[in-house]
Amino acid sequence: xxxxxxxxxxxxxxxxxxxxxxxxxxxxxxxxxxxxxxxxxxxxxxxxxxxxxxxxxxxxxxxxxxxxxxxxxxxxxxxxxxxxxxxxxxxxxxxxxxxxxxxxxxxxxxxxxxxxxxxxxxxxxxxxxxxxxxxxxxxxxxxxxxxxxxxxxxxxxxxxxxxxxxxxxxxxxxxxxxxxxxxxxxxxxxxxxxxxxxxxxxxxxxxxxxxxxxxxxxxxxxxxxxxxxxxxxxxxxxxxxxxxxxxxxxxxxxxxxxxxxxxxxxxxxxxxxxxxxxxxxxxxxxxxxxxxxxxxxxxxxxxxxxxxxxxxxxxxxxxxxxxxxxxxxxxxxxxxxxxxxxxxxxxxxxxxxxxxxxxxxxxxxxxxxxxxxxxxxxxxxxxxxxxxxxxxxxxxxxxxxxxxxxxxxxxxxxxxxxxxxxxxxxxxxxxxxxxxxxxxxxxxxxxxxxxxxxxxxxxxxxxxxxxxxxxxxxxxxxxxxxxxxxxxxxxxxxxxxxxxxxxxxxxxxxxxxxxxxxxxxxxxxxxxxxxxxxxxxxxxxxxxxxxxxxxxxxxxxxxxxxxxxxxxxxxxxxxxxxxxxxxxxxxxxxxxxxxxxxxxxxxxxxxxxxxxxxxxxxxxxxxxxxxxxxxxxxxxxxxxxxxxxxxx
Numbered sequence: 116x117x118x119x120x121x122x123x124x125x126x127x128x129x130x131x132x133x134x135x136x137x138x139x140x141x142x143x144x145x146x147x148x149x150x151x152x153x154x155x156x157x158x159x160x161x162x163x164x165x166x167x168x169x170x171x172x173x174x175x176x177x178x179x180x181x182x183x184x185x186x187x188x189x190x191x192x193x194x195x196x197x198x199x200x201x202x203x204x205x206x207x208x209x210x211x212x213x214x215x216x217x218x219x220x221x222x223x224x225x226x227x228x229x230x231x232x233x234x235x236x237x238x239x240x241x242x243x244x245x246x247x248x249x250x251x252x253x254x255x256x257x258x259x260x261x262x263x264x265x266x267x268x269x270x271x272x273x274x275x276x277x278x279x280x281x282x283x284x285x286x287x288x289x290x291x292x293x294x295x296x297x298x299x300x301x302x303x304x305x306x307x308x309x310x311x312x313x314x315x316x317x318x319x320x321x322x323x324x325x326x327x328x329x330x331x332x333x334x335x336x337x338x339x340x341x342x343x344x345x346x347x348x349x350x351x352x353x354x355x356x357x358x359x360x361x362x363x364x365x366x367x368x369x370x371x372x373x374x375x376x377x378x379x380x381x382x383x384x385x386x387x388x389x390x391x392x393x394x395x396x397x398x399x400x401x402x403x404x405x406x407x408x409x410x411x412x413x414x415x416x417x418x419x420x421x422x423x424x425x426x427x428x429x430x431x432x433x434x435x436x437x438x439x440x441x442x443x444x445x446x447x448x449x450x451x452x453x454x455x456x457x458x459x460x461x462x463x464x465x466x467x468x469x470x471x472x473x474x475x476x477x478x479x480x481x482x483x484x485x486x487x488x489x490x491x492x493x494x495x496x497x498x499x500x501x502x503x504x505x506x507x508x509x510x511x512x513x514x515x516x517x518x519x520x521x522x523x524x525x526x527x528x529x530x531x532x533x534x535x536x537x538x539x540x541x542x543x544x545x546x547x548x549x550x551x552x553x554x555x556x557x558x559x560x561x562x563x564x565x566x567x568x569x570x571x572x573x574x575x576x577x578x579x580x581x582x583x584x585x586x587x588x589x590x591x592x593x594x595x596x597x598x599x600x601x602x603x604x605x606x607x608x609x610x611x612x613x614x615x616x617x618x619x620x621x622x623x624x625x626x627x628x629x630x631x632x633x634x635x636x637x638x639x640x641x642x643x644x645x646x647x648x649x650x651x652x653x654x655x656x657x658x659x660x661x662x663x664x665x666x667x668x669x670x671x672x673x674x675x676x677x678x679x680x681x682x683x684x685x686x687x688x689x690x691x692x693x694x695x696x697x698x699x700x701x702x703x704x705x706x707x708x709x710x711x712x713x714x715x716x717x718x719x720x721x722x723x724x725x726x727x728x729x730x731x732x733x734x735x736x737x738x739x740x741x742x743x744x745x746x747x748x749x750x751x752x753x754x755x756x757x758x759x760x761x762x763x
């Protein structure tokens with residue numbers, strides 16, 4: 116017998132050779148029907164893998180990320196079989212699971228695959244899936260593996276196998292199909308009930324532009340047809356909310372080939388929106404004791420060698436800038452941290468003066484590959500809402516809690532209510548991976564865990580995921596479409612204070628190293644605004660939206676009254692504008708709806724005679740006639756409800 120430990124701490128005694136599926140059946144038949152993947156002693160196994168030793172098991176269903184990965188990895192095998200049957204002679208290469216789907220790369224030879232072929236591929240995949248073929252793993256020798264693919268003339272698989280060690284090579288079989296694979300499959304193909312080929316693209320073999328170009332077929336799959344339908348509807352909604360589309364329609368930002376790829380240009384409305392976001396955070400930071408600093412866009416190469424950023428970003432980033440002075444080189448800054456270290460280093464400090472909290476909206480530059488650029492979410496120049504807190508080890512707990520308060524304030528004011536947190540700790544079995552004393556690490560880790568508990572965060576703990584310089588806390592936010600984004604990070608750092616020889620004089624009159632806390636609630640202004648655009652669909656919170664109201668006149672006769680209303684609104688600090696165009700009222704309203712302006716103020720003869728306004732809300736709600744003063748108070752009340760004052 117062997118002892119199988121379950122996630123709830125209970126232990127089952129099972130016969131040697133029992134499988135994860137047997138374990139599931141011993142718990143309940145319902146669970147067994149839904150289990151599609153498993154891990155044993157933290158290693159991915161098949162649900163049919165015989166278990167021969169004591170160990171801990173985790174069973175996964177479609178509702179788990181690990182279950183989805185196994186499902187889609189298995190679907191890529193079915194895709195590969197379908198492609199091979201539909202296009203004889205193609206050469207298969209690799210086909211991994213990816214977020215929301217999978218792909219397979221293949222050398223199509225004389226075949227051309229286009230969107231016209233998608234339905235045929237889907238039909239063939241479903242035909243194979245309905246066969247309910249078991250996925251079976253088997254070990255093969257290196258010679259056997261090479262012989263198979265050499266006989267097929269598949270030089271790509273041969274290249275992969277030549278880089279593997281004999282004794283580590285496995286094949287996966289299902290139906291008449293065999294593929295080189297490490298494992299991690301669902302029990303059988305019959306679980307796949309819905310598939311969709313999403314797109315086809317070119318991809319270089321192993322990502323090397325000097326190697327052959329392959330055809331990459333992207334797909335997705337689900338255990339139910341209704342899940343696929345919901346996913347496709349979600350994609351359609353995501354297209355409507357695409358920040359690149361909305362950014363253009365709302366006149367927030369643009370890009371120029373002459374300026375350069377990945378370098379956004381902020382238009383007046385976008386610049387004003389950015390400024391409001393900055394002022395919002397600056398006001399909260401000021402209350403929390405931060406001091407604003409400013410650092411240059413470049414720094415000497417040696418600065419980033421000292422910090423370690425040159426080793427991380429230098430080779431694949433913007434190249435050094437040479438000056439007329441021999442041997443003098445500067446870099447566009449990839450991070451603000453080194454500059455803030457030198458600001459701290461400008462004078463000696465006593466423990467009585469700590470913590471020091473430096474904040475900056477600093478623009479940094481990294482040379483992202485052109486294929487990785489994507490609107491505002493992946494750019495080459497971006498502004499971080501950076502801040503660095505220099506404190507004593509005993510102050511970490513207090514400072515960490517204050518930063519969490521600030522992050523939660525930001526999320527709450529901008530409508531991000533669905534989020535989780537991840538606490539990343541060091542691996543206690545690999546102390547050589549980290550710098551700093553055990554004592555400091557324990558203080559930092561306990562401070563993060565205590566802060567997460569005391570603030571009531573919904574968090575997970577990931578051991579071994581800490582950075583080498585310290586533990587951290589990351590916030591994962593779900594947007595209105597249920598997509599997860601990493602927003603907001605708090606990191607504890609022992610590395611940079613060591614590298615820059617930062618010190619403070621302690622109560623013992625000796626010099627000590629401060630601990631450095633990095634934090635950025637927005638992350639970067641560009642990415643944050645992109646996510647906010649897609650989360651809100653362009654319907655920003657009232658306090659943030661570029662134009663809060665637009666005045667629409669029935670004819671030019673009422674322009675004088677419209678200007679009077681505009682002045683009254685501006686006196687109440689309401690951002691408004693007048694549409695003076697000679698268009699019909701229907702056209703003006705449609706255009707205002709497209710611009711997502713929250714309120715439309717309609718002015719005609721009755722409104723002028725009564726000194727009132729007629730108010731229509733974005734989306735069609737008729738709010739009726741009211742005075743300008745009543746409207747202004749209603750707007751201010753709504754703003755106060757959505758953006759609270761930051762309390763320290």
